[in-house]
Amino acid sequence: MEIVAEMEAPCTPAALFAWVDALDRYPAWLEIVTRATPRADTSDDVPTWDVDLRGRIGPLARTKRLRMVRAVHHPDERVVFERRELDGRSHSPWVLDAAVMPSEAASPGGSRLVMVLRYGGGLFGPVLERILRDEIEQSRLRLLHLVSADAEPSSPCPLSPPGRPPPGRRPSPSRTSWGPRSGPAPPGSWCSRGGPSGSSC
Secondary structure, eight states, rough: OOEEEEEEEESSSHHHHHSHHHHHHGGGOOTTEEEEEEEEOOSSOEEEEOOOOOOOOTTTTEEEEEEEEEEEETTTEEEEEEEOSSSSSSOOOOEEEEEEEOOSSSSOOEEEEEEEEOOOSSSTGGGHHHHHHHHHHHHHHHHHHHHHHHTTTTTTOOOOOOOOOTTOOOSSSSSSSSSOOOSOOOTTOEEEEEEEOOOOO
């Protein structure tokens, strides 16, 4: 499974990247990540975290703990986190790839965040994609609020009203967007796309 989400933000790439380059900041804005604790082990010569993921559908909830490392880090541009366990067993892959780039779609001097989540296992079964899509919508304003609070006066990232699907239009299974398909996305809006690409337990 692969899900791609994009967000336009009226702030500098550096202000936006600061909230995605370390996993211990994710619980503040991405609800499915309930905890991300830096690890002190030296098995990998890169920053490492214990990450708890929690998904809920109605009264049912499941939690999964992963050991994640920062495999790629280009400051203010791109970061990639990968699952690397130490128990010697075979585990389903988790990869989170986040790229930040300049963009004037939201405002002059603004930025765009593109996040790609790849998962090769069977946690939560077919409802996982739905959980993640719900999280994408809900996390948008939380992330913008945090970026706005941290931003320098010269690179503000103000909040915008929550996006809503246009009347009479349903999101397609492969792409979800808030706003018209043509033209720039409004500040802080998410556009997500993705679908099953073959998964195994």
